[in-house]
Amino acid sequence: MKCCKVLSYLLDYPTNELWQASDELIDIVNSLDELTARQKTQLVEFMTNYFAMSLLDAQANYYHTFEVGNLTSLLLFEHVHGDSRDRGQAMIDLIENYAQQGIELSVNQLPDYLPLFLEYLSLLTQVECQKWLGNIALIIRLLGLRLEKRGSTYQVLFNILYQLSQHNADDNELIQRVTNEESDDSVDALDKAWEETQVLFQGPISNDTKHINNSTYYITVGEDKRSRI
Numbered sequence: 001m002k003c004c005k006v007l008s009y010l011l012d013y014p015t016n017e018l019w020q021a022s023d024e025l026i027d028i029v030n031s032l033d034e035l036t037a038r039q040k041t042q043l044v045e046f047m048t049n050y051f052a053m054s055l056l057d058a059q060a061n062y063y064h065t066f067e068v069g070n071l072t073s074l075l076l077f078e079h080v081h082g083d084s085r086d087r088g089q090a091m092i093d094l095i096e097n098y099a100q101q102g103i104e105l106s107v108n109q110l111p112d113y114l115p116l117f118l119e120y121l122s123l124l125t126q127v128e129c130q131k132w133l134g135n136i137a138l139i140i141r142l143l144g145l146r147l148e149k150r151g152s153t154y155q156v157l158f159n160i161l162y163q164l165s166q167h168n169a170d171d172n173e174l175i176q177r178v179t180n181e182e183s184d185d186s187v188d189a190l191d192k193a194w195e196e197t198q199v200l201f202q203g204p205i206s207n208d209t210k211h212i213n214n215s216t217y218y219i220t221v222g223e224d225k226r227s228r229i
Contacts, residue, residue, distance in 0.1 A: 001034050001122060001129045003164070006043075007157055008118035010050070011074065014058040022051040034126060039160050046156045065154055071146050071181065074114040079139050087112075130166055137167030138174065145171075145178040 006025055009018055018025075029035070029043050050058065066074050073079070077087045094111040098104075101123045105111060117136075121129045133140070144158030 001124070001126055001164070002028065003032050003034055003122075003160075004118045004129060005122035006032075007161060008115045008122065010047070010157055011118065011154075012115040014055055014062055016055060019051060019055050022047065034164075035160075039163065042156050043160060046153060049153065065147070065150075065152055069183075071183075072143060072150075072152075075110060075112050076114055076117065076136055076139055077112040079142060130164065133161065133165035134167055137162060137165040138169075138171075140165065141167070141171055142174050142178070145174060146181070149178055149181075150183075 006029055009025065012018075026044055026047055029040055029047065032040065035043065053061070066072055070078060077090050080087075080090075091111050094117075095105060098111060098120055101120060103116075103120055103123075105116075109116065111117070121132055124132070140158055140162045144155050144162055147155040147158060
């Protein structure tokens, strides 16, 4: 499904190349038969507003939306397996599926990164694509609800993905879950997470070696760290 390729671009970190191809992407969306007229309208409206932003503002918005906290992480298995061993096996299985379509990952890519997963789906038939989307439909719905709660325009992309999955299960439990969740992207939430993190900086062995309780984080804005190890 070609729309998955477009959504893959829009959910990846904003780049100058993407901005230069904005008109072409909008034309592609308008020509897609797999989207309803309403979905096309919603997607084009999102893209028009998205590309009207400066690239720097779009990058900052992306970082705050998907890189701060874990609730809206684009690493799919993080919402299912967390850091358990099951996540590792699930990634291996996904890599094998990618290989069958000729997709080879670089050493610093994680296979459960949603834009990469959507790129894989774009190579499949519509039936196969809908099957895979059905498998992750609840994750997509959960992310969409969380983004809606935050007032993020990215929710439109997740709503369209969820509709494409044709998943019709009752999601009242997910709605209630999101309603009761505490935000993990606020300053207070981030401060609390940092206070709970203990880091040991290991230098030359001496009597002065100490545990550092206040973690220091080095952030490079402009780099998608969640899709990398």
